Amino acid sequence: LEEVPDQLHGLFSTYVKTDILKEVLDKLRTAGFTYHTEKASGKLLSKMKRGDGALSTYLNISLKDMPKVVIETMVALGAFIFFSWKAALALVLFILVLIPIAYFGIRYNIKCRERTNLAEDEVSKLQVDNLIAFENVLFFGKERKEKQEFKRKVGTLVENDIKYLWSFRYLNLSVEAAILPFLLSIAWFSFMDLQAGTINAGTFLLLLTFGIQIIDKLWWLIYMAREYVKAHTDLKDYLSLLEVRPALVEGKLPLHEPIGAVTITDLSFSYSAKGNNALDHLNIDIAPRETIALVGKSGGGKTTLAKLLMRLYDPTSGSISFDGVNIKDLTFASLRKTIGIVPQEPILFNNTIAYNICYPKDACTEREMKDAAAKAQLTEFISALPKGYDTIVGERGIKLSGGQKQRLAIARAFIHDPKIIIFDEATSQLDSENEKYIQEALDVLKKDKTTIIIAHRLSTIMHADRIVVMKDGGIEEIGTHKELLSKDSGLYKRLWGMQVGGVIE
Numbered sequence: 001l002e003e004v005p006d007q008l009h010g011l012f013s014t015y016v017k018t019d020i021l022k023e024v025l026d027k028l029r030t031a032g033f034t035y036h037t038e039k040a041s042g043k044l045l046s047k048m049k050r051g052d053g054a055l056s057t058y059l060n061i062s063l064k065d066m067p068k069v070v071i072e073t074m075v076a077l078g079a080f081i082f083f084s085w086k087a088a089l090a091l092v093l094f095i096l097v098l099i100p101i102a103y104f105g106i107r108y109n110i111k112c113r114e115r116t117n118l119a120e121d122e123v124s125k126l127q128v129d130n131l132i133a134f135e136n137v138l139f140f141g142k143e144r145k146e147k148q149e150f151k152r153k154v155g156t157l158v159e160n161d162i163k164y165l166w167s168f169r170y171l172n173l174s175v176e177a178a179i180l181p182f183l184l185s186i187a188w189f190s191f192m193d194l195q196a197g198t199i200n201a202g203t204f205l206l207l208l209t210f211g212i213q214i215i216d217k218l219w220w221l222i223y224m225a226r227e228y229v230k231a232h233t234d235l236k237d238y239l240s241l242l243e244v245r246p247a248l249v250e251g252k253l254p255l256h257e258p259i260g261a262v263t264i265t266d267l268s269f270s271y272s273a274k275g276n277n278a279l280d281h282l283n284i285d286i287a288p289r290e291t292i293a294l295v296g297k298s299g300g301g302k303t304t305l306a307k308l309l310m311r312l313y314d315p316t317s318g319s320i321s322f323d324g325v326n327i328k329d330l331t332f333a334s335l336r337k338t339i340g341i342v343p344q345e346p347i348l349f350n351n352t353i354a355y356n357i358c359y360p361k362d363a364c365t366e367r368e369m370k371d372a373a374a375k376a377q378l379t380e381f382i383s384a385l386p387k388g389y390d391t392i393v394g395e396r397g398i399k400l401s402g403g404q405k406q407r408l409a410i411a412r413a414f415i416h417d418p419k420i421i422i423f424d425e426a427t428s429q430l431d432s433e434n435e436k437y438i439q440e441a442l443d444v445l446k447k448d449k450t451t452i453i454i455a456h457r458l459s460t461i462m463h464a465d466r467i468v469v470m471k472d473g474g475i476e477e478i479g480t481h482k483e484l485l486s487k488d489s490g491l492y493k494r495l496w497g498m499q500v501g502g503v504i505e
Contacts, residue, residue: 017055024048024241032247033312042128043121044241050117051238054231061228069220076214083203084193090185091214097178102222105171106229112164113233119157126153132395168226175222179215186211248314251329258323258338260419260450262286262309267318269308277316278304280473291451293461295492296470302454304473306422309452311335322420340418344425344454346409348397353382354389356397356408360416372414375441376407410438413445420450425457458496467492 028035028044080088130137130146137146190207193199199207267282279301286292294302307313308320311327320327322338330338340360348356357372358364369389373379381404385391397405413421423442439460455461462481469476469484469492476491477484484492 016059017052020055020239020242021048021052024238027242027244030246031244033307034247035244040121040125040128041132042125045128046121046124047237047241050120050234051241054234054238057227057231058235061224061231065220066224066228069217069224073214073217073221076210076217079210080207080214083199083207084189086189086193087186087207087211090182090189091211094178094182094185095218098175098218098222101174101178102171102225105167105174106222106226109164109167109171109226110229110233112160112167113230116157116160116164117234117237119153119160123150123153123157126150171222171226175219182215183211248311249328250332251327251335252331253325253329254334255322255325255330255338258419260288260338261321261323262420262450262452263319263321263324264305265319265321267305267308267315267320269304269313269316276473278473279308279315282318282473282475284468284475284478286450286452288450289448290466291446291453291464293453293455293464293467294470295455295458295461295467295495296476297495298456299472300470301473302470303424305470306341306424306452306454309420309422310339310341338418339420339422340413340416341422341424342406342409342413346397346405346412348393348400348405348408350392350395352390352392353378353385353408356393357389357411358415360412364415368415372411375414375444376411377438377441378404378407378411381407407438410441410445418449420452421446422452422454424454458492469495 077088077091080091126146126149130150137143186207190199190204194201194204262284263286264282264284267279268277269279270277282301282305284292294305296302308315309327311320311332314328322330322335327335349359354369357369361368370379373382373389382388382391391399393399393408397408400408453461453464461467464481466478467481467484468478469490471491477487479492484490485496487493
């Protein structure tokens with residue numbers, strides 16, 4: 001029978017922990033692009049790990065240990081009152097002395113715990129950074145530097161952890177200093193009652209036994225209070241993640257059968273409230289199935305515009321509409337189904353090639369997967385792998401070359417098949433021969449689609465319907481390749497003349 005409450009507690013704790021974890025991950029997934037660009041993954045993982053353990057402790061103390069000890073303490077107090085009011089008075093005085101000792105001792109303990117948590121987060125951050133960016137460590141020969149930095153941060157953690165451990169000793173010594181007077185008081189009052197004949201020898205021994213037992217129970221109460229507050233500290237950081245709010249408010253309108261018209265109206269955007277505009281009063285109308293190229297020097301606002309089109313951010317002012325509907329009014333599912341991107345730096349899951357190609361479509365067939373891979377010029381490469389489509393690509397696709405990752409991203413875009421597609425330097429990491437084949441694949445991919453191409457290599461966008469030349473967040477000029485080159489002193493013509501190997505320097 002004793003195992004039944006333990007089993008019920010265990011099941012309850014498991015469900016609570018998993019429900020909170022799912023809720024936290026849901027919050028983080030919808031937190032928005034800004035949150036994820038500013039977060040430190042190592043610190044976040046450390047906070048979640050501590051919080052998960054703290055939740056177990058919190059529930060164990062609240063539902064199991066604390067009620068039991070409180071009841072046993074109240075029973076012992078009742079026995080003291082019944083047999084000797086003097087002994088009961090000594091116990092009450094002992095508790096009154098114990099409360100401030102426990103309060104200030106636990107308060108200092110928790111401050112030490114908070115400093116230890118911060119140091120632990122820094123160690124975790126450095127661990128994750130070293131694991132993710134290990135190539136940089138090797139490329140620049142910084143193994144010794146990273147070793148010393150890790151040693152320094154671990155040293156800070158150890159220093160804070162030792163202070164945290166000593167805070168327990170201070171609390172223990174303070175409590176022990178109060179125990180001896182209490183035991184002597186119980187023994188003295190009980191002995192006086194024995195001498196006066198108000199209690200017998202059996203009751204005398206019973207009071208001494210209760211005195212020793214109640215000290216044990218109060219020790220447990222202090223210990224649990226300390227663990228409770230410690231768990232509360234760790235849990236507070238963990239549950240604060242539930243307060244993360246989406247940076248963007250999802251619209252409610254679906255976009256049925258989109259045709260791919262894009263309207264950018266008086267669009268301005270700044271990454272910070274006091275910063276300069278990254279985009280400044282842009283106005284562009286893109287017709288369905290039109291191919292638009294965005295060119296200009298780095299920092300001109302091309303990638304920022306792509307992020308706004310994908311609704312990773314909302315404009316500071318102005319609007320973007322698809323088929324006449326403001327993208328703020330669209331559901332995220334409808335928006336992301338309508339528009340897709342082949343990024344310059346594709347991010348892949350640490351999973352198989354098949355998983356990464358088919359990721360946009362839940363019911364992706366093997367035929368669709370292989371057809372997409374063939375269009376992206378991946379078939380020969382995949383066939384040479386021992387595990388073929390079941391090959392794990394590694395974290396962020398580290399086992400693949402830059403060109404292979406880009407081609408996989410292009411295959412993924414074939415599966416996604418959006419009505420509006422953005423190519424953000426989609427062929428920048430391919431050699432000339434492969435670029436020719438991939439360009440042919442991109443021509444197939446963009447058929448009957450509205451296409452936005454971000455490019456530095458001007459030779460890749462010569463045949464675009466219109467070329468938008470951007471400078472300092474604004475539009476410098478718009479026209480076809482031929483029209484822009486015909487201008488005597490246009491920016492596009494100057495960039496074309498400055499190219500080395502077809503790339504703007």
